[in-house]
Amino acid sequence: MISNPVFDQIKQDISSNDVVLYMKGTPVFPQCGFSAAVVQVLSHMGVKFKGIDVLTDPSLRQGIKDFSQWPTIPQLYVKGEFVGGCDIIREMFESGELRQVLQSHGIQTEAA
Amino acid sequence: MRVADRIERKLTDALAPTRLRVIDESHLHAGHAGARPEGETHFRVEITTPAFDGLSRVARQRRVYEVLAEELRGPVHALALQTRTPAEEQPG
Numbered sequence: 003m004i005s006n007p008v009f010d011q012i013k014q015d016i017s018s019n020d021v022v023l024y025m026k027g028t029p030v031f032p033q034c035g036f037s038a039a040v041v042q043v044l045s046h047m048g049v050k051f052k053g054i055d056v057l058t059d060p061s062l063r064q065g066i067k068d069f070s071q072w073p074t075i076p077q078l079y080v081k082g083e084f085v086g087g088c089d090i091i092r093e094m095f096e097s098g099e100l101r102q103v104l105q106s107h108g109i110q111t112e113a114a
Numbered sequence: 115m116r117v118a119d120r121i122e123r124k125l126t127d128a129l130a131p132t133r134l135r136v137i138d139e140s141h142l143h144a145g146h147a148g149a150r151p152e153g154e155t156h157f158r159v160e161i162t163t164p165a166f167d168g169l170s171r172v173a174r175q176r177r178v179y180e181v182l183a184e185e186l187r188g189p190v191h192a193l194a195l196q197t198r199t200p201a202e203e204q205p206g
Contacts, residue, residue, distance in 0.1 A: 035143075036192065072172075073179050073186045074193065089195050090171045 008065030016079045020109050021051035024066045025076040029053040036088040037076040043095045048112030049104060081107045117154040117189055121182060125161060128181040132200050133162040143192070155191040162198045171197065 016022050021044070027033030029041050029051075044051050056063040056075055063075070070077055070084050078085045080103060085091065094100035104111050115123075122136045137160075140153040149155050159178065166174045174197035179186060186193065 036194075071176065073183075084172065086172055087175070090175065093171065093196075 006065065006068070008061050009069050011062070012066060012069050015052070015054060016082045019052040020081055020107070021049055021104075022079040023051050023053050023076055024056055024062075024079075025053050026055065026057050028055050033057060034075070036074075039088050040076045040078060040091050043091055043100070047095070047101065047104070049109060080104065080109065117185060118157065121157060121159065121185060121190075124181050124185075125159070125178070129161065129163045129165045129177065131161050131163040133160070133198075133203065135160040139194075149191070150189070154189055156194075157190060157192070158194040158196075160196040160198075162200055162203055164200055166197055166199045167201075 023029075023037075023040060023044065025032060025034070025037035025041065027037060029045075032038035032041055033055075041053070054062070056066060066075070066077060067073055072084065072087060074087050076088055076091075078087070078091055085103065086094070091100065094103065101111055118136045118138050122134060125131060125134060125136075135158075137158040138154060138156070139158050140149065140156045143149050143156045161178065165177070169177070175195050178193075178195055178197065182190070182193065
C-alpha cells in the first residue's frame with residue numbers, strides 16, 4: 003500500500019475512539035439523508051460516537067473511501083473495524099444485530 | 115443506454131441474480147447535493163443471488179460496488195443496496 007498521511011489520521015481516529023462515523027455534515031447538522039439516518043440510529047440507541055465531517059476535507063473524503071475500500075459515505079467504525087454504510091447499519095439495527103455487535107465490544111447502549 | 119439499464123445489465127452478467135430490481139430514486143433528491151438536472155444519480159438496488167452465499171453484508175456490497183465501479187465513479191451519486199441470498203428471500 004502506498005503510504006498516505008490521510009490513512010495515518012484515519013487509523014489514529016478509529017483507534018482512539020470506540021465508535022466513529024465518517025459522515026457528510028455533523029451529527030447536529032447532517033448534510034445528507036444517508037448520514038442523517040445513521041446518526042438517528044446511533045442517537046436512538048444512546049451510543050456515544052465521534053462524527054467526522056468528510057466535507058471539511060477533500061483528501062479525507064477520498065481517503066476514507068480508499069482506506070475502507072468502500073465507495074460511499076457514511077461509514078461506521080466500531081473499535082477500529084469497519085461495520086458498514088447506511089443500508090447495513092439500518093438492517094443491523096432492525097434485526098437487533100447492531101446492538102449485539104456494540105455490546106460485544108463493551109459499548110454502552112440504552113435499552114430500546 | 116440509461117444508467118439504470120447499465121446497472122441492471124452489469125449485475126445480471128456478473129452475479130446471475132434470481133431477483134433484481136433497479137429503482138431510480140433521483141426524483142426524490144432533485145435539487146440537492148449530487149443531483150444532476152438530467153437525473154439518474156440516486157438508485158436503489160435490490161438483488162438476490164446465490165453468489166452472496168457465505169458472504170458478510172460488507173463483502174456482498176463490496177461485490178456490487180466492484181461490478182458498478184465505473185458507474186459509481188461517474189454519474190451515480192448514491193446507491194442504496196439490499197443484498198440477499200435466495201435462502202434469505204422473504205416469502206411474498
